[in-house]
Amino acid sequence: MRIIKTLAAIILLCQIITADKATTMKTVSPGLIFELLALNGDLETVQKPKYLSPSSMAVSPDKKSIYITEQTAKQVDIFTVATNTVTKSIKVPNEPTGVAVSSEGDKLYVTCSSERWPSGTVCVINAASGTIDKKISVGHMARSPILSPDGTTLYVCNWLENTLSFIDVASGKEIKRVQAIKEPYSAAVSKDGKHLIVANMIPDGIATDTTMACKVCFINTSTGKMDKVIKLPNGSHSTMNITLSPDGKYAFIPHLIGRVNLPAITLEQGWVHSNNLAIMDMETQSLYNDVELDDNQNGYANPWSTACTDDGKWLCVAYAGHDVVTVIDLPGVLKKLVGKGDQSHEFTFIRDLKKNVMSQVKSARSIVAIGSKLYVTGIFSQTISCIDVNASTLTASKFALAEEKTITAERKGEALFYDANLCVGHWQSCHSCHPFTRPDGLNWILSDSYLSAPKNAKSMLMTFQTPPTNWACKRDNAFESVRSGIRLELQVEPTADVSLALDTFLMRLKPVPSPKLVKGKLSDAAEKGKKLYYDNTKTDCTYCHPAPLFTDLKRHNCGTVDDADPTLEWDSPSIIECWRTAPYNHIGSHETIEENLKEPGHSKKITSLSQEEFDNLVQYILSL
Structure with a gap:
């Protein structure tokens, strides 16, 4: 049905374009319609297979279903836990970026936005029928919908607009748009509903400030004002997710810490990047502590999503860069942290309180818990994994969400960009310094830099089209830079298989339309x-x-x-x-x-x- 509507819109557009006294629809090639459908991701082709790209999940109140947003497939799948199968797929008009479920389980609130069409929409969906009852306009690159505890207000992060939308659920209208700090990627609401806690993904400020770090803000839901702003440890960035403990006392935020004051001559023991977990005290609105997720000889790159089991015994972390899930003894960690100072650089602190298990998915973006079972999806997998944390031996069982697709060079390159398995010790991926191929806002002292002088991270956008590369123009083109980056920043020798796939992905990057545009046009x-x-x-x-x-x-x-x-x-x-x-x-x-x-x-x-x-x-x- 969505393809039919898109087709009708394209035909209407063609009629408008060709409408004059001497021209009719006959002048428009039928092939153009299919090309436009393919370019929009609505029609599968050999060059553009329709992958699922599961990016977020939400559990139904009765714990019987998991709602999975399939980003590039532009659909929400309903995964039935009893049968471990997808029992329904709901089409949405743009790429779904997040889903929230009403307390009665009858409504889904799905944020939709994409790099091609960044203007955000919330689709209000009847969970039983799968029909879209209402569409609500929100901000640029909308994501991470969160319902207030009483179900009357929906909050949405407008990621690249640096704002949050407050939506009155009853009327289906945006009632307020409030300012965040920089790239609010994820949010959660306190148990009493009085505050939103918002993770700003990228540090604000100037990179010559070596104490630069991303910030977490507490926004008053009544006034829309920031009551408190908390800076994470120096060099922190890429806060991708927020999860509250079942009792609401703590919030857990995975993130990276860049050692920007050190020359990047080695990766061992988190010398360039460590992968961490911030623990926020919700009552005092403060940073309770920050702990290392890595081991001293092995990194766990790009922690992305967290989940707590309902009994509060286990805190679980899934990684986009490393195909593992870390299961942490939550009461044990909280007890051990009492009276302790900063633990953000202590590799052994939680070593005896955690277990790691292979996730069986590629580049995990979401993890949820139902009872003692964890469910994990990876954006480059067509499967979902299940792990029982109470089992004597932790293993992941894998279930199909859809049939496997042929992997194109572009898709392979994109997956490799997020893959720390390429890196010595799994410490970092390309995404670590270039989140979503853009800058992390930090200055870095690279191993081949002149006089060990720090330089600001550059965007990967248009690197192949705008040679030479890097600030000093030391390399003639992006072809050289890709291979040098693999050699110097991942500290492995580049192979043709890996390098060419990365080349293909990077050279096909497209700019995202600016949030300053008004309905796609200049103001x-x-x-x-x-x-x-x-x-x-x-x-x-x-x-x-x-x-x-x-x-x-x-x-x-x-x-x-x-x-x-x-x-x-x-x-x-x-x-x-x-x-x-x-x-x-x-x-x-x-x-x-x-x-x-x-x-x-x-x-x-x-x-x-x-x-x-x-x-x-x-x-x-x-x-x-």
Whole structure:
């Protein structure tokens, strides 16, 4: 039915495009319709198989079903626990990014958004019939829906818009949109419903601040204001999930810690990255402690999702980078932490209180608990795994969600990007420094850097289209950078099989439409800014950032002061998607585009613009 509706919309679009006195639908090739369907992911092709990509799960109140969002398949599957089978699939209009279930189990609230169509929608679905009763517009890259304890309010993270939507469930309308900090990826609501705890995935601020870290905020659900902001340990980033303990006293947030002050000469013992778990005290709204998930000789890269068993005995962690699940004695850890200081760099602290089991899925993104059983899905698997934590020997049983598909080179490259099995000791993956192929906001001292000088992490977007690569333009192209990255940052020798797949994935990356766009178009202010951008009598933007790549592929001296490196000229990066890549310049010393533009030496003409003209120019740049 969804394909039929999409087809009808495309036919209507074609009619509009071709509508004039001399032209009819006959001028539109029938093949165009199928090509558009394929490009939108609604029609399976040899080059674009329709994978499931299970990304999140929610358990029905009666514990009989698990609702699984199948991201690239654009559907929600209902997995029946008794039979270990998918008994129904519900189609949704865009990629589902999260699901919440009403306390009665009769309604599903599914957030939908994608990199192609980032404007968010909440689909209110009748759980019994599978029909969509209502669609509610929310923000950019909406995800992680959470219902208030009384079921009257739905909260949604608008990830790349840096906001949260408050939705009145009865009326189905957004009643408030409140500010988060930077990339709110996950949230949970306190047991009393008075506060949202929000994990901001990427650090805010400037990267020259070596204490930089992502933050957790407590948002008052009545006022929408931040009552408290908690910074995680220095170098923390990639907070992907929040889970409350069954009694509501603690919140658990998996994350990474980057040792940004150390040159990346080895990976052992978390020298570059460690993989951690923050424990928040919900009553005092404070960081209770932070513990290592790694062993001293083996990392567990990219902790992504957590779950507690209903009895509160076990806290379980699933990893996107390593195909294991860690089962932790929760009462034992909490007891051991009493009176202890910071444990974020202590590899042995929970060693005797945890067990690891192979998950049998690739790149786990979600884990839920029903009784003593854990259910785990991986975004690159067409299966779900089940682990009984009370069994004498922990093993995972695997059940099919759909038939296996042929893996394309692009899909293989994407899976490898998140795979720390490529890395010595499983300490990190490509995603660790480049979350979702974009920057982590931190400065890094790479092993081959000049004078051990830190440099800001760059986006992987358009690296193949904008050579040379890295800030100093040391490598001629992305082909070289991919292989050097494998050798230096994963510390293994690159093979053709791995490198070529990564090449294919990276060269096909597409920019995400900016949240500054209004219904997909430039705002009035941005339109004015666009005219200024191309007016060389008023600005000099196009000399270094000409369309269509918005870079001249050269190095320039923009006047940035770098105390660690005497080099004056640096890569002129593409400014496409720069709304997403703060902080700016090669050392991340500017938090905003405004600051970057006003850097002495950056531009000879911008200072002559009026404030209104300057603001309009900024709006255009942030709309690219």
